[in-house]
Every structure is written in structure tokens, then in C-alpha cells.
Amino acid sequence: MTNRAGTQALPSDLIDIDALVKAYYDLTPDMSVPEQRVVFGTSGHRGSSLNAAFNEQHILATTQAIVEYRALQGITGPLFIGADTHGLSRPAQETALEVLAANGVRTLKDSRDGFTPTPAVSHAILAYNNGSHADEADGIVVTPSHNPPQDGGFKYNPPHGGPADGSATNWIAARANELIEAGLVDVKRTNPEGLIEEYDFLEHYVADLENVIDMKAIAESGVRIGADPLGGASVAYWAAIKDRYNLNLTVVNPEVDPAWSFMTLDWDEKIRMDPSSPNAMASLISKRNDFDVLTGNDADADRHGIVTPDAGLMNPNHFLAVAIEYLFANRPGWRQDARIGKTLVSSSMINFVADGMGRVLWEVPVGFKWFVPGLVDGSVGFGGEESAGASFLRKDGTVWTTDKDGIILALLAAEIIAVTGKTPSVLYKELTVRFGDPAYARVDAAADREAKARLGKLSGDDITATELAGDPIIAKLSHAPGNGEAIGGVKVETEFAWFAARPSGTEDVYKIYAESFKGPEHLKLVQAEAKKIVDAALKA
Incomplete structure (x- = not known):
């Protein structure tokens, strides 16, 4: 079938x-x-x-x-x-x-x-x-x-x-x-x-956007933007943004239908408004040559998807890395000690970007709530999750939102093109030349309720393995390095790769996030060994 x-x-x-x-x-x-x-x-x-x-x-x-x-x-x-x-x-x-x-x-x-x-x-x-x-x-x-x-x-x-x-x-x-x-x-x-x-x-929201995004640069550049609300709550907002700031912007699908009959099916053949999914975004990706950048939002617009002519739908980790480097280089009003916030299952490319700019990386467990205090007081300039959710400070370094904002991330992609003359995907390729080209993926492994409960309480000391995919293990974490909070699972790191395992909150599986800077084949090896390492720890 x-x-x-x-x-x-x-x-x-x-x-x-x-x-x-x-x-x-x-x-x-x-x-x-x-x-x-x-x-x-x-x-x-x-x-x-x-x-x-x-x-x-x-x-x-x-x-x-x-x-x-x-x-x-x-x-x-x-x-x-x-x-x-x-x-x-x-x-x-x-x-x-x-x-x-x-x-x-x-x-x-x-x-x-x-x-x-x-x-x-x-x-x-x-x-x-x-x-x-x-x-x-x-x-x-x-x-x-x-x-x-x-x-x-x-x-x-x-x-x-x-x-x-x-x-x-x-x-x-x-x-x-x-x-x-x-x-x-x-x-x-x-x-x-x-x-x-x-x-x-x-x-109130649309009128204030010019204080967080360089709307003037976007308008003057004439960058061609296609914005797809994916049938969600941002539909009227995109039309208002176009009119207020005189943008070259098209709302490519203004339809609202609570059955979402216009959507393409996600990976499991379900209708899901996930702007980070190539399957859910298939109709938008097919229009990628009609615009300089295409953007998508989910139903409540707290997530973003970025589509470019040269790359199609960007991996969320890739756009986060580009957004971080651009923002910290183009927001002089931010505090010089403002940190870069990331969840510990986000790409290590962000770590390299932070190091390259001499900025402090603040690595926290999964959940946007961890970024809230830093965004409020300006000590965190950007907080982002691997699942395409992020927010950042106003130009003057004060708080914009403390929940994820897919609208400003979509507009940031347009600002990046307007200011640099390059798409975010081209800028990401430049990052890979400097830092390497990682392969990243998330897979699920079966686990009943008892196994998930044990995984959530595992300590790094419960991991007995000393190697991962041929390289010595250099860290076994059960608490996030940024704030010392429990990650509800474990993260294992080598010099060239890492994996993290966390129980699903809704299904009888646990999630294995993994990344390798040695390429896709090495990533598969990391994923296979990760499952063995975690299963052994759960049985111990």
C-alpha cells in the first residue's frame, strides 16, 4: 500500500x-x-x-x-x-x-x-x-x-x-x-x-513589530515573501503586516477550515499543521521558486517553517543556527553578555556558532518555559527549540514575547535576505564550511509506561558504555548544563556526536535525538548504539 x-x-x-x-x-x-x-x-x-x-x-x-x-x-x-x-x-x-x-x-x-x-x-x-x-x-x-x-x-x-x-x-x-x-x-x-x-x-501586536524586526529593510529591499498561515490564527495578521509595512508579501492561502481539507498529509498520513514537516508543507514547498522566501506557521503561530528556492524546507536546527548568528551580529542594542538559549536536543551547530562569536551558550532541558526569565530581563537574547519554536528580544534588548513566536521568526528570514542579500539556507551552507556538516535526526523506540518512568529518572551514572559509534564518551548528562535542571532522560556525548533519550508524554515510545558530524552513515550507527545503551540501562 x-x-x-x-x-x-x-x-x-x-x-x-x-x-x-x-x-x-x-x-x-x-x-x-x-x-x-x-x-x-x-x-x-x-x-x-x-x-x-x-x-x-x-x-x-x-x-x-x-x-x-x-x-x-x-x-x-x-x-x-x-x-x-x-x-x-x-x-x-x-x-x-x-x-x-x-x-x-x-x-x-x-x-x-x-x-x-x-x-x-x-x-x-x-x-x-x-x-x-x-x-x-x-x-x-x-x-x-x-x-x-x-x-x-x-x-x-x-x-x-x-x-x-x-x-x-x-x-x-x-x-x-x-x-x-x-x-x-x-x-x-x-x-x-x-x-x-x-x-x-x-x-497592538502588528504595530509593535517594527521594534523587534527591521521592517523598513524588508520593505525597501522588495524581498518577495509568501506567507502561509496553514489555516491558523495568523491569517489576518499576515494581511495586516503586509498593509501596515508595505511589504511585497502574498498570503498564499488565506483559507480557514477547521477540518483542514486543503492540507497535505504528514508522515503518518494524518493532518497535522506542522511547519517543520516536509510532508505537511508539501504544497508550500512546490511554490518555492515563486518567492524569495516562503514561510509557514502552525495553528497558533508559535512555530515557523522557512522555505527557500535553493533548499526547499530548511531543517529547523539549520535556521536556528543562522538566525542566532545574524541576530547577535545585527542587534547592537542587546547586552554584550546576552546568552544564546538552546534546548539540549538542538543541533551542536549552535554551540559552534556561539563559540565563534564569543557568546555564552545556555543549554536547558526541553521546554520553552526555561527561557522565560532570561528573555524577561534581557540576559538571554534568543531562546530556541529544535521543534521550530523560538523568540528573541526587541532591538533595544527588552522583552518581546516569552512564548514562542513563529511570526517574528518568519519575518526574520525576510530581514536576513534583505540585509545580507543571501537566503538563510545559503548562509547555513557557509556555516557548514566553517564548522562541518552535521547529520541530525529523531527516531522513536518502543517503551511501556514503566520503562518510560525509569528512563525519566535515569542518571548519567547509569550509563555503563564507554564508547559511542567508535569514539570515547566524554559526557553522560541527566541534568542540563545551563541551569542544572533534570532533563527527564539522558544525553551522551563524544567529540563528534551525541544522542539524547527522553520518554514521550503521549505515546508508548521514547525519543532518541542524535547528531553526528561524521555524516549520515555514522548517524545511523549512533542511533543504533543509542538504543542498545539506553535499553541496557533500563534493564539494569
């Missing part, structure tokens, strides 16, 4: 949006089933209403828990709420507004009644908290990010504007489950009409 990855979705691939929304209201979660409880991952609670994992009870309870959490924390300012284009996002936002209104929380929703990217919510929170207000704002973003159309998502951003940390999300999830188990008797709800205020997320 032919794999249909990268081909146009067929009617049989599409979900029934009416049935999805009906299930949101009709199905009741069984709290004895772990998959039907409220569980916050790194980006909130996610699930589908069709299997009772994301339903009205979940959102009623989670919103009430957030109300109680913010009261415990002394947060008395407004709460900004935004939602993306997933079919479950608008119903979940409406449910949340009922609870927020009943609890007397001053709540601000989009004045255009449109869709709101995650970075626009982060931007709004930070703008309020940077003013002369005596209280502090926080926010909720209703989004499962790049997940398939049947999923819903609900995440909380505290006053720092970024993703909530584990202490907050664990409390919120536990309280939400208590409320559901008690029959929601302590959940307040009311008709929110007349009780909700409005905020123009788009206007």
Missing part, C-alpha cells in the same frame, strides 16, 4: 466538525481512565472530545482551577484570552468565558472576534505588566498548537507571559480533576454577555 504522506488530504481523511463539537458537550469523562483526566503537558491540556479527553467538563473545571490558582498567587489584574482555528477552540473559549465572568475575573477577548496567535497573547500580557498598573495580568490560550483537527488544547500563561511551569500546571490539573470528581459543584458559571471586555490583539 502506498504511503500518502505529502499528498492532498481526501474527504475520507476529514473529521466531522459538527460531531466533534457535539461530543464536546455530550460526552462525560470517566475519571477512572487516565487518558480522560486533566493532564497538563509542556503546552497545556490537550485531547479530543471524541474520546472524552477534551470536553466541556474539562474546560469548566480547568478554568475554575485557574481562577483559584491566580487568587492564591495574588494575581488581580485582567486575564487575556485567545483561541486558534481548531474546531474545539471556540466552544472551549465560550465555556471558559462563562466561568471567568461568574468568578468576577476581568477578562479581555479579541475585539475583532477573530483568532489569536499564542505570541499575541504573550505580547498583550507583557505590555500590560510593563505599564504603570498596580496589578498584574495573565492569560489563557485555547489551542493544541500543531495537533490534528480533532484535538483541543487549553494552556495557562502566568504574568511572565510564557508557558506556566510545573508547579502551576500540576496544581491546576489536580484541582481541575478534584472539581470534576465532585460533580463540578464548586464551579461557577454564568452568561458572560456584557461582562467581558475587548482588546485589539492584532493592532
Whole structure:
């Protein structure tokens, strides 16, 4: 049977949006089933209403828990709420507004009644908290990010504007489950009409872009930009950016369809709005010769994909490395000691770039939340993840967003072309001439729940191997070198290669990230030996 990855979705691939929304209201979660409880991952609670994992009870309870959490924390300012284009996002936002209104929380929703990217919510929170207000704002973003159309998502951003940390999300999830188990008797709800205020997320965000991106250089260069929102929340933003800054920009697909019928299928033949996936971005890649740069965003615009005529879709690690070198050379307003933030499963090319510029590299566990304090105080100029999520400081070295911002990363690609005259992919080739050409990949290995739990608690000392793919092992890490936090797995390094193994939060697998500066064949050897090393440690 032919794999249909990268081909146009067929009617049989599409979900029934009416049935999805009906299930949101009709199905009741069984709290004895772990998959039907409220569980916050790194980006909130996610699930589908069709299997009772994301339903009205979940959102009623989670919103009430957030109300109680913010009261415990002394947060008395407004709460900004935004939602993306997933079919479950608008119903979940409406449910949340009922609870927020009943609890007397001053709540601000989009004045255009449109869709709101995650970075626009982060931007709004930070703008309020940077003013002369005596209280502090926080926010909720209703989004499962790049997940398939049947999923819903609900995440909380505290006053720092970024993703909530584990202490907050664990409390919120536990309280939400208590409320559901008690029959929601302590959940307040009311008709929110007349009780909700409005905020123009788009206007505030778009008008401020010139303070983080050299929009004048982009406009004057005439660089031809094709921007694809992939049916997500950035659709109106790209049109507004084009008009405000007089850019040579085309919104290549302005269509919004909660079934995402226009998408090409991802690697597993599912519809997934992942701008870092060549399969999901296939239709955009086919237009690569029509523009100087093409960009894609996921449903809440916190991720980016960069397509160039000479390379097609860039590997996210490659663009991060280029973006970092460009920014630190072209942002004189940043602190001279501003660090480069990367997750420890991102490419070592970033390490070489940092060394080459004499900048401090700050390597942290997976999760954008680790970059938040440094972005707030300007001590981290750029924070990026291998999964195509990043943000960086304003030109003057102050905070822009503390959540991932796929819009400014896409605009940065255009700025790079405008200022250097070269595409980011050409600049990456120049990096490989200087530092070598690494091969990087992520694969999955089977692991049950017990094995994943053991992996999450492994220490570097549990790794008994002394060599990896023919080279001596020089580091065995279970804590990130940047901040000393547990990585929830292990990372093993040699002079020429490394691998990291972490348990999946949603599937019965563990993820093996690996990279080799000796080429693709050596990478395969690293991957094979990594699985043996990890499996041996799990059995010990």
C-alpha cells in the first residue's frame, strides 16, 4: 500500500466538525481512565472530545482551577484570552468565558472576534505588566498548537507571559480533576454577555513589530515573501503586516477550515499543521521558486517553517543556527553578555556558532518555559527549540514575547535576505564550511509506561558504555548544563556526536535525538548504539 504522506488530504481523511463539537458537550469523562483526566503537558491540556479527553467538563473545571490558582498567587489584574482555528477552540473559549465572568475575573477577548496567535497573547500580557498598573495580568490560550483537527488544547500563561511551569500546571490539573470528581459543584458559571471586555490583539501586536524586526529593510529591499498561515490564527495578521509595512508579501492561502481539507498529509498520513514537516508543507514547498522566501506557521503561530528556492524546507536546527548568528551580529542594542538559549536536543551547530562569536551558550532541558526569565530581563537574547519554536528580544534588548513566536521568526528570514542579500539556507551552507556538516535526526523506540518512568529518572551514572559509534564518551548528562535542571532522560556525548533519550508524554515510545558530524552513515550507527545503551540501562 502506498504511503500518502505529502499528498492532498481526501474527504475520507476529514473529521466531522459538527460531531466533534457535539461530543464536546455530550460526552462525560470517566475519571477512572487516565487518558480522560486533566493532564497538563509542556503546552497545556490537550485531547479530543471524541474520546472524552477534551470536553466541556474539562474546560469548566480547568478554568475554575485557574481562577483559584491566580487568587492564591495574588494575581488581580485582567486575564487575556485567545483561541486558534481548531474546531474545539471556540466552544472551549465560550465555556471558559462563562466561568471567568461568574468568578468576577476581568477578562479581555479579541475585539475583532477573530483568532489569536499564542505570541499575541504573550505580547498583550507583557505590555500590560510593563505599564504603570498596580496589578498584574495573565492569560489563557485555547489551542493544541500543531495537533490534528480533532484535538483541543487549553494552556495557562502566568504574568511572565510564557508557558506556566510545573508547579502551576500540576496544581491546576489536580484541582481541575478534584472539581470534576465532585460533580463540578464548586464551579461557577454564568452568561458572560456584557461582562467581558475587548482588546485589539492584532493592532497592538502588528504595530509593535517594527521594534523587534527591521521592517523598513524588508520593505525597501522588495524581498518577495509568501506567507502561509496553514489555516491558523495568523491569517489576518499576515494581511495586516503586509498593509501596515508595505511589504511585497502574498498570503498564499488565506483559507480557514477547521477540518483542514486543503492540507497535505504528514508522515503518518494524518493532518497535522506542522511547519517543520516536509510532508505537511508539501504544497508550500512546490511554490518555492515563486518567492524569495516562503514561510509557514502552525495553528497558533508559535512555530515557523522557512522555505527557500535553493533548499526547499530548511531543517529547523539549520535556521536556528543562522538566525542566532545574524541576530547577535545585527542587534547592537542587546547586552554584550546576552546568552544564546538552546534546548539540549538542538543541533551542536549552535554551540559552534556561539563559540565563534564569543557568546555564552545556555543549554536547558526541553521546554520553552526555561527561557522565560532570561528573555524577561534581557540576559538571554534568543531562546530556541529544535521543534521550530523560538523568540528573541526587541532591538533595544527588552522583552518581546516569552512564548514562542513563529511570526517574528518568519519575518526574520525576510530581514536576513534583505540585509545580507543571501537566503538563510545559503548562509547555513557557509556555516557548514566553517564548522562541518552535521547529520541530525529523531527516531522513536518502543517503551511501556514503566520503562518510560525509569528512563525519566535515569542518571548519567547509569550509563555503563564507554564508547559511542567508535569514539570515547566524554559526557553522560541527566541534568542540563545551563541551569542544572533534570532533563527527564539522558544525553551522551563524544567529540563528534551525541544522542539524547527522553520518554514521550503521549505515546508508548521514547525519543532518541542524535547528531553526528561524521555524516549520515555514522548517524545511523549512533542511533543504533543509542538504543542498545539506553535499553541496557533500563534493564539494569
